[in-house]
Amino acid sequence: MKLSTVKELLDGTVLTGGELLEQEVDSAFGSDLMSDVLAFVENRVLLLTGLVNPQVVRTAEMMDISAIVFVRGKCPDENVVELAKSKGMVIITTEDTLYVASGKLYSNGLTGSAKEG
Amino acid sequence: MAEVMKLHYTVSGDDFTRAGETSSKVKKTLNQLGFRPEVVRKVAISMYEAEINMVIHANGGTIDVDISPEEIIIVMQDTGPGIPDIEKAMQEGYSTADHNVRELGFGAGMGLPNMKRYSDDMQIDTEVGKGTCVKLVIKAKE
Ligand SMILES: Nc1ncnc2c1ncn2[C@@H]1O[C@H](COP(=O)(O)OP(=O)(O)OP(=O)(O)O)[C@@H](O)[C@H]1O
Ligand SMILES: [Mg+2]
Numbered sequence: 001m002k003l004s005t006v007k008e009l010l011d012g013t014v015l016t017g018g019e020l021l022e023q024e025v026d027s028a029f030g031s032d033l034m035s036d037v038l039a040f041v042e043n044r045v046l047l048l049t050g051l052v053n054p055q056v057v058r059t060a061e062m063m064d065i066s067a068i069v070f071v072r073g074k075c076p077d078e079n080v081v082e083l084a085k086s087k088g089m090v091i092i093t094t095e096d097t098l099y100v101a102s103g104k105l106y107s108n109g110l111t112g113s114a115k116e117g
Numbered sequence: 118m119a120e121v122m123k124l125h126y127t128v129s130g131d132d133f134t135r136a137g138e139t140s141s142k143v144k145k146t147l148n149q150l151g152f153r154p155e156v157v158r159k160v161a162i163s164m165y166e167a168e169i170n171m172v173i174h175a176n177g178g179t180i181d182v183d184i185s186p187e188e189i190i191i192v193m194q195d196t197g198p199g200i201p202d203i204e205k206a207m208q209e210g211y212s213t214a215d216h217n218v219r220e221l222g223f224g225a226g227m228g229l230p231n232m233k234r235y236s237d238d239m240q241i242d243t244e245v246g247k248g249t250c251v252k253l254v255i256k257a258k259e
Contacts, residue, residue: 035225038162051222055169058137059222062144062161064154079134 001025001110003067003090006046009104010069010094015081017067017090025067027113030102034059041065045113048101052076057083066090071098122150122184128168130177133221139180140165143191150184152257159255160189163235166228167193167251173218174198175249188237191253199245207233 004021007014014021029041030048034055037047041063048069049056057080060068067090070076075093084091094101106112124146126139144161164180171178175197183190200206207229214224233239238254 032222033225034222035227038166039225039227039231049222053221054134055137055222058141058165061141062137062165064158 001046001105001108003046003092005108006067006069006105006110007092009108010092010096010101012069012092012094015076015091015093016085017088020066020088020090023066023090025110028102028105028110029113030071030098032098037063037065041113043113046105046110048098048105050074050098052080054080054083056080057087057089060084060089061087067092069094069101071096071101120185124180124182124184126180126182128171128177128180130172130175133172136169136172137165140168143182147184147189152189156189156255156257159235159237160191160253163232163239163253163255164191164193166232167191167253169223170228170251171195171197173214173223178248186257188257189255191251191255193251193253194248195250196248199247199249200241200243201245203241203243 003023025046028046031037032049032051037059044064046067047060047065048071050072052070052074070093073095128139140161147157171193175195178195181192205211209230210226212224212226218224236253237256240252243249
C-alpha cells in the first residue's frame with residue numbers, strides 16, 4: 001500500500017516526509033510498547049502507535065521502519081519530528097484510535113507483520 | 118578495512134530522550150563500512166536493547182565497539198545496581214521497570230531474550246551493588 005493511500009484512508013496529516021508518500025509498505029504493526037516492536041517486528045513495516053516520545057523514532061530507526069502513524073490525535077514535539085526528518089522518515093498523524101486505524105488499513109489490504117508464535 | 122576499528126562511547130544515564138544515540142551512530146558506521154543489512158540489523162537491535170537497559174536500569178555507562186570484517190564485538194559496562202538473578206532476568210516478561218519506564222514504552226521484560234536472539238554470543242557479568250557488563254558478539258561472515 002502506498003503511504004499516500006494510508007494518509008487518505010486515515011484522513012491523516014503529514015508532519016514530515018511529504019515528498020516520500022509514493023513509498024510502499026507491505027505490512028503493518030500496531031503497539032504502544034516499543035519493547036514489543038523490538039521483539040516482534042520482522043520486516044520493514046508501517047508502525048502505528050499512540051506513543052510520541054523520541055524513542056519511538058529511535059526504535060523505528062533500529063528496525064528499519066521508515067513510516068510511523070501516530071494515532072488518537074497524538075501530536076509529537078517538534079524535536080521528535082525533527083529527529084524523524086533527519087532519518088528520512090515519514091510521520092503521519094490521525095484522529096483515529098489504534099483499533100480503528102488498524103481496521104481501516106487491514107480491510108483495505110494492508111496485513112499484519114509479526115514473528116510466528 | 119584490514120584491521121580492527123575501535124569505537125568508544127559514554128552513555129548518559131539521566132537523559133532518557135537520548136538513549137539509543139550510540140546505537141544509531143554505530144548502525145550508521147556499519148552501513149557506511151558496507152556490512153550486510155542482516156548483520157547491521159542484528160547489531161542495531163541487540164545493542165539498542167542493551168543501551169536502553171543501561172539507561173533505564175543502571176544510570177548509564179560506557180560502550181566499546183570493536184569492528185573487524187569477521188565480527189562486531191560490543192562491550193557495555195555500567196556501574197548500576199547489578200542483576201541479582203540473571204536466570205530470572207533472562208525470562209520473557211520478567212521486568213523490574215517502574216511505571217515511568219512503562220509509560221515510555223519499555224519494561225515488558227523482552228530485552229534480554231531479544232539480545233540473545235539477535236546476537237551470536239552474549240555474555241553477562243554482573244555483581245549486585247557493583248554493576249553489569251554485557252558483551253555481545255555478532256558474526257559478520259556468512
Ligand atoms: N544493565 C542492567 N543493570 C541492572 N539491571 C538490569 C540491567 N539490564 C537488565 N536488568 C534487569 O533485568 C530485567 C530484564 O531486562 P529486560 O531488558 O529483559 O527487560 P526490561 O528492560 O525490564 O523491559 P524491556 O527490555 O522489554 O523494555 C530488568 O527489568 C532489570 O531488572
Ligand atoms: Mg530492556
